[in-house]
Amino acid sequence: MAKKILIIEDDKFLRELIGQKLLKEGYDIVEAVDGEKGIKSIKDEKPDLVLLDLILPGIDGFEVLSKMKKDAATAQTPVIILSNLGQKDDIEKGLKMGADDYLIKAHFTPGEIIDKIRAVLK
Amino acid sequence: MFWKRKNKNKVFFGDGAAITNYLSDGLLVFDKDSKLVLVNPQAEEFFQIRKERILRKSILELSRFPNFRPLVSLFGGGIKGFFRKELHIRENFILEVTSSPMIIEGKRFGALVILHNITREKLVERMKSEFVTLAAHQLRTPTSAVKWSLQILLEEDLGELNKEQKEIIKKAYNTNDKVIRLIKDLLNLAQIEEGKYLSKIVLSDIEGVIQSIVDVNKKRIEKKKLKFEFEKQKDKLPGVMLDVEKMKIAIENIFDNALRYTLSEGKVSISLKSNKKEIEVKIKDSGLGISQEQHGKVFSKFFRGSNIMRMDTEGTGLGLYIAKNIIEAHGGRIWFESEQDKGSTFYFTIPVKEQFGEFITGEFY
Numbered sequence: 018m019a020k021k022i023l024i025i026e027d028d029k030f031l032r033e034l035i036g037q038k039l040l041k042e043g044y045d046i047v048e049a050v051d052g053e054k055g056i057k058s059i060k061d062e063k064p065d066l067v068l069l070d071l072i073l074p075g076i077d078g079f080e081v082l083s084k085m086k087k088d089a090a091t092a093q094t095p096v097i098i099l100s101n102l103g104q105k106d107d108i109e110k111g112l113k114m115g116a117d118d119y120l121i122k123a124h125f126t127p128g129e130i131i132d133k134i135r136a137v138l139k
Numbered sequence: 140m141f142w143k144r145k146n147k148n149k150v151f152f153g154d155g156a157a158i159t160n161y162l163s164d165g166l167l168v169f170d171k172d173s174k175l176v177l178v179n180p181q182a183e184e185f186f187q188i189r190k191e192r193i194l195r196k197s198i199l200e201l202s203r204f205p206n207f208r209p210l211v212s213l214f215g216g217g218i219k220g221f222f223r224k225e226l227h228i229r230e231n232f233i234l235e236v237t238s239s240p241m242i243i244e245g246k247r248f249g250a251l252v253i254l255h256n257i258t259r260e261k262l263v264e265r266m267k268s269e270f271v272t273l274a275a276h277q278l279r280t281p282t283s284a285v286k287w288s289l290q291i292l293l294e295e296d297l298g299e300l301n302k303e304q305k306e307i308i309k310k311a312y313n314t315n316d317k318v319i320r321l322i323k324d325l326l327n328l329a330q331i332e333e334g335k336y337l338s339k340i341v342l343s344d345i346e347g348v349i350q351s352i353v354d355v356n357k358k359r360i361e362k363k364k365l366k367f368e369f370e371k372q373k374d375k376l377p378g379v380m381l382d383v384e385k386m387k388i389a390i391e392n393i394f395d396n397a398l399r400y401t402l403s404e405g406k407v408s409i410s411l412k413s414n415k416k417e418i419e420v421k422i423k424d425s426g427l428g429i430s431q432e433q434h435g436k437v438f439s440k441f442f443r444g445s446n447i448m449r450m451d452t453e454g455t456g457l458g459l460y461i462a463k464n465i466i467e468a469h470g471g472r473i474w475f476e477s478e479q480d481k482g483s484t485f486y487f488t489i490p491v492k493e494q495f496g497e498f499i500t501g502e503f504y
Contacts (some may be wrong), residue, residue: 028280034287041296072276101279103326105338105384122283123319126290 020138021045023064025055025071025081026099031122035068035099038127052076059091064087066138069116070132071100071107073100079114086115095137099130143485165234165254171247173198173218185234185254186210210236210252225257233258271329275322280320285315317453322420324457327388328440331464342492343381345418346371352391356398364405372412376418377491381469386489389465392458393422393485399454400447401426401482417471417488425482429475437475438463446479462487 022044026032029050036046047062049055051074059067059081067085071078078098085091095117100107103121111119116139120130159166165182169175178190186193186206193201196217202211209226213236226234235255241248255335264413289312291297293305300308353369397407406425411418429437429444436442441456466473470490477483 028284030284031280031287034284034291038287038291040295088237101276101283103279103323121279123279123286123322127287128290128294 019043019045020065021047021062021135023047023049023055023062023067023071024057025049025052025067025078027051027072028070034129035127038131039134042131052078052081054087055081059085059094060088063091064094066134067094067096068134069096069098069100071098071102071111079110082111082114082116097130097133097137145292157196164235164256167254168249169198169218169251169252170249173249175201176249178215182254185228185232185256214238220250225453230254231258231262232466233261256273268329271325277328278318278322282315282319285320286312290314320453321455321457324455324461327461328457331461331468337382337385337468340380340382342378343383343386344376345381345386345420345489346376346411348381348383348386349390349411349420351411352387352394356394360407363398363401365401365404366406367400368406370408372411374411376411376413379469379489380416380492381489382465385465386469389462389487390420390422392462393487395481396454396458397422397424397426400424400444405482413491415491419486419488421484421486423482423484428479428481428483429477430479433478438473470482 022039024032024036024039024046026035026048027050032048032050036048036087036136039046047058047064049058053076055067055069055073056076057065069078069081073081076084078100082096082098085096092115096115097118097120098111098116099120100111101122102108103124108119118133120133125133159177159179162179162181165185166177166179167175167182168177174195175193176195178193186204188204188206193204193207198211198214201207206228209228213221213224213226218240219238220240221236221238224236226236228234233256235257237253237255238250239253240250289308292300292308293312314362349369353367394409401407401424406423408421408423410421410423412421413419427446427450428446430446433442433444438459440460442459443454443456447454463473466487467487471488473485473487475483475485
């Protein structure tokens with residue numbers, strides 16, 4: 018069965034681009050446009066992996082991460098942060114909070130992001 | 140009091156000292172027993188305390204006043220000299236403190252402590268870097284979107300492209316990557332100027348740090364058919380205190396220039412030497428070099444060699460500026476020798492561990 022990826026990303030165009038690429042690679046996708054909807058989707062849809070943006074309207078990505086790691090039902094779901102924040106402090110914070118990888122959007126192509134997803138899902 | 144003995148002119152040096160009363164900087168004067176003997180009105184205002192309460196008190200007694208605690212901890216016990224240290228007195232109030240011992244005819248007569256209010260400068264500086272950080276982050280989303288779209292087209296996910304189409308999209312992709320690199324440099328720059336540049340300083344081995352940079356660039360060296368050599372010292376080099384991530388950025392910037400601006404089949408080498416005080420790193424290339432007239436500007440922000448700009452439009456002109464800032468933040472120096480069309484040699488030093496401690500405490504007396 019195809020693996021299900023949840024994309025939490027507020028920018029519509031970025032969401033479409035990465036979504037299209039994932040579909041093409043044979044993944045199922047679910048999308049969420051902000052933190053709150055993201056948390057709901059993690060619970061309802063039980064994705065195999067979450068692609069998480071950090072700067073989101075309302076509840077930000079760090080908070081989404083902390084909430085899902087606290088909930089036993091979702092704590093094991095792997096998370097890849099995909100953000101524009103690239104300071105060392107942010108990267109360390111994200112990884113410390115339990116993210117499996119941290120990618121800076123501008124420094125990776127969709128193909129490379131898929132490779133990272135594959136590596137985490139292995 | 141000692142200045143009365145030395146000078147009878149009370150207007151200038153006496154108790155009601157006219158000059159010190161009208162200084163815009165705060166002034167504290169300690170005598171040779173480290174007791175406070177003069178406080179001007181500006182200093183009273185800075186510390187929000189009447190001078191009657193603090194005059195004739197020793198530095199240790201002053202530490203009992205909460206307002207004085209930050210200053211006392213700067214002295215750490217006795218009065219000593221230092222230059223322009225920042226002191227956070229309270230929220231949104233920052234002083235720059237200079238302490239200079241007064242030595243008259245070889246005898247120590249106490250010390251002057253000058254307090255300069257830099258709150259506004261600090262605020263403006265912070266606003267400026269915050270603006271750059273914000274703008275750079277805002278630019279990252281659209282540049283990512285462009286990068287991703289072009290990549291998807293290039294990978295022909297949406298259908299085949301003909302040769303010309305592919306060529307143009309490749310150029311657009313590279314141009315966009317240039318903007319992404321510029322944003323990265325601007326963010327590094329904003330960090331430097333916010334002064335929070337060195338964060339995790341650990342005892343490190345510079346040879347290992349350089350080796351890791353060389354390893355990353357191996358393919359590039361082979362592809363360009365460069366003759367590359369890394370001359371290490373036979374003896375083990377002394378340890379240095381580094382913020383490894385930052386030092387890597389500095390060395391990468393210098394090394395990247397050497398590789399980029401040396402024509403294929405040219406020579407690039409890195410060598411190391413050390414003495415008791417410091418390690419010297421030398422990065423030499425047989426590249427395009429820098430013309431004599433431009434030597435003075437090499438480390439300035441946005442500088443690009445005129446000969447280089449004609450050949451390669453990719454650089455941001457920030458690399459060496461950033462490198463210099465990082466190396467100087469470690470207590471090192473950077474300089475170069477260069478001749479146009481013959482090549483450049485960049486040198487920098489890093490103090491060994493023992494020397495670094497002295498640099499950081501910044502004592503010069």
